[in-house]
Amino acid sequence: MREAQLRNLAVNQIGYPADGRKSFVCIGQGGPFEVVDSAGGEAVYRGETAQPRFDEAAGITLCTGDFSALTLPGSYFIRLGGENSARFVIAESPYAELQRGLLKAFYFFRCGCDLEEEFAGPWQHKACHLADGTVYDEPGRKLDSVGGWHDAGDYGKYTGPGAKAVADLLLAYELYPQAFREPLPLPESGGGMPDVLHECRYELDWLFKMQDERTGGAFHKLTTKQFPGLDVMPEDDLADLYFLPVSATATGCFAGVMAMAARVYRPFDGEFADRCLAAAERAWRWLADHPDAPGFTNPGDVGTGEYGDNLDLDERYWAAAELFRTTGDEAYHREFLVLAAQQFPKYDLGWANMGAYGTIAYLFGDRAKADPALYGRLLDGLIAEAERFAAISASDSYGISLTPTDYSWGSNMVVLNRAMLLLLAYHLGGSKKYEVIALDHIHYLIGRNALDISYVTGFGDRPVMHPHHRPSVGDKVAQPVPGLVAGGPNRGLNDDCMLEHLQGMPPAQCFIDDEQSYAGNEVTIYWNSPAVFVVSHFV
Ligand code: G3I
Numbered sequence: 444m445r446e447a448q449l450r451n452l453a454v455n456q457i458g459y460p461a462d463g464r465k466s467f468v469c470i471g472q473g474g475p476f477e478v479v480d481s482a483g484g485e486a487v488y489r490g491e492t493a494q495p496r497f498d499e500a501a502g503i504t505l506c507t508g509d510f511s512a513l514t515l516p517g518s519y520f521i522r523l524g525g526e527n528s529a530r531f532v533i534a535e536s537p538y539a540e541l542q543r544g545l546l547k548a549f550y551f552f553r554c555g556c557d558l559e560e561e562f563a564g565p566w567q568h569k570a571c572h573l574a575d576g577t578v579y580d581e582p583g584r585k586l587d588s589v590g591g592w593h594d595a596g597d598y599g600k601y602t603g604p605g606a607k608a609v610a611d612l613l614l615a616y617e618l619y620p621q622a623f624r625e626p627l628p629l630p631e632s633g634g635g636m637p638d639v640l641h642e643c644r645y646e647l648d649w650l651f652k653m654q655d656e657r658t659g660g661a662f663h664k665l666t667t668k669q670f671p672g673l674d675v676m677p678e679d680d681l682a683d684l685y686f687l688p689v690s691a692t693a694t695g696c697f698a699g700v701m702a703m704a705a706r707v708y709r710p711f712d713g714e715f716a717d718r719c720l721a722a723a724e725r726a727w728r729w730l731a732d733h734p735d736a737p738g739f740t741n742p743g744d745v746g747t748g749e750y751g752d753n754l755d756l757d758e759r760y761w762a763a764a765e766l767f768r769t770t771g772d773e774a775y776h777r778e779f780l781v782l783a784a785q786q787f788p789k790y791d792l793g794w795a796n797m798g799a800y801g802t803i804a805y806l807f808g809d810r811a812k813a814d815p816a817l818y819g820r821l822l823d824g825l826i827a828e829a830e831r832f833a834a835i836s837a838s839d840s841y842g843i844s845l846t847p848t849d850y851s852w853g854s855n856m857v858v859l860n861r862a863m864l865l866l867l868a869y870h871l872g873g874s875k876k877y878e879v880i881a882l883d884h885i886h887y888l889i890g891r892n893a894l895d896i897s898y899v900t901g902f903g904d905r906p907v908m909h910p911h912h913r914p915s916v917g918d919k920v921a922q923p924v925p926g927l928v929a930g931g932p933n934r935g936l937n938d939d940c941m942l943e944h945l946q947g948m949p950p951a952q953c954f955i956d957d958e959q960s961y962a963g964n965e966v967t968i969y970w971n972s973p974a975v976f977v978v979s980h981f982v
């Protein structure tokens with residue numbers, strides 16, 4: 444809903460890198476503007492907005508004002524037609540705190556341990572979900588279920604989404620190790636291993652428990668049968684937990700992320716890396732033995748997240764690529780070549796389509812071992828996808844790569860996945876402009892959007908305050924848990940709260956900061972993880 448206090452001037456509410464492109468977006472016809480130094484109150488830069496144009500996604504006429512020429516570090520706001528924007532900084536590195544906050548969010552998602560005051564501040568709470576889980580198909584069989592991250596605003600733990608989140612964080616660490624030097628800190632901080640790897644290990648230690656030791660397949664998810672009430676704290680959610688049946692999509696993701704972890708953790712902990720690789724290879728054998736496994740669907744008495752996905756080729760492709768990259772074993776390469784010859788999306792970053800992870804693993808792997816023709820085709824395809832996003836971004840007033848139909852449930856993941864893909868294309872020799880456009884996606888996330896809102900709790904001048912996040916609803920703390928990325932505008936209006944308040948709204952305005960709105964204002968680990976990746980590039 445467009446609220447009364449909504450400003451007509453949208454900026455990145457944190458700020459802009461000094462050497463980057465800088466612009467704001469103004470609702471209406473625009474005109475002359477000033478950038479004002481918020482300490483001294485003087486205008487330090489004057490400009491004129493560009494030609495207004497109707498933006499289809501936002502459903503309003505907008506214009507942009509460019510102030511890239513202003514590079515002097517400081518704190519500023521925009522003044523136009525008697526109105527002031529939010530304050531923002533221009534700084535060498537404005538996103539260090541944001542990046543740490545986005546990563547720290549994973550600590551807040553932890554399940555099965557006390558969140559101690561020293562690390563969690565007012566959002567501390569007791570250990571949760573400590574009971575064994577029952578294997579759904581074998582009611583007499585109980586297994587240790589403790590650990591990992593809650594998926595989202597609910598307390599389910601789902602193998603595929605967990606693997607996507609870890610993969611994004613490990614990729615961020617592989618590409619931007621310098622962004623992870625400072626401790627967060629975490630209870631495990633120290634010992635020579637960066638905190639991002641400590642945090643991912645918390646999830647990986649749980650993921651091992653999702654591999655059925657009898658078959659090597661990965662259980663699709665571990666949840667209660669129904670979602671608990673919205674104000675239930677995790678430690679009060681005592682309903683029985685179930686390991687839901689093994690699926691090929693979960694097993695493919697499990698193999699992919701474990702093979703990746705084997706590579707990334709090798710320099711720090713060889714024994715752990717060996718365990719990861721053995722688990723990945725065992726999962727691979729399950730996949731080989733189950734070429735036609737059906738997609739997962741919830742049994743009739745289970746109402747928690749389904750993460751249904753009938754296409755498992757992309758997960759198999761990812762697994763083969765990571766196993767090949769990590770081991771150099773030609774047998775995995777042959778499997779990868781067979782999978783790569785099939786038709787399915789190869790440039791999507793999940794949660795359902797995981798193909799890009801396979802493509803990236805191949806492109807970042809040992810080029811001397813790759814098939815030159817396939818390598819070239821995959822690289823061309825990645826660059827073509829980046830070009831497609833660049834073209835959409837060029838015609839969007841906020842500079843992002845979403846078309847009006849792309850604003851569906853979790854649209855902020857689409858924003859961040861596409862920024863991530865642009866950065867990966869840039870790293871693989873693509874145009875420098877991809878980096879500039881990726882930064883525009885961060886600006887959108889942190890306030891330069893149709894609702895003048897920062898979609899990250901605790902960051903920016905007007906952040907999301909009421910996420911659909913059970914701990915934030917159930918604790919007695921006014922501020923939500925910080926560092927969480929909300930799902931964002933969803934033209935599907937898939938919950939009653941959206942249906943009540945947002946009928947007829949243009950796609951990019953289909954968002955309400957209300958805790959009841961699970962289809963727009965929930966938070967998840969795999970919306971935070973691409974945010975960590977993208978922001979780490981600019982740290
Ligand atoms: O991809 C299609 C697009 O092609 C189409 O144009 C559009 C039109 O509606 O729909 C798009 O699909 C949507 C899909 O998300 C996109 O990822 C579906 O409509 C939408 O229903 C689906 O929503 C998923 C939602 O669960 C419901 O299944 C979200 O992605 C997914 O993030 C969300 O996950 C939940 C878990 O189940 C439980 N835990 C919380 C989590 C987040 O809310």
Ligand code: 9MR
Binds near residue numbers: 965
């Ligand atoms: O609260 C649930 C949220 O965490 C899930 O992501 C969402 C996905 O289906 O479902 C929410 O639960 C709602 C349920 O689906 C329908 N009845 C209202 C529930 C929210 O209060």
Ligand code: ZN
Binds near residue numbers: 677
């Ligand atoms: Zn828990």
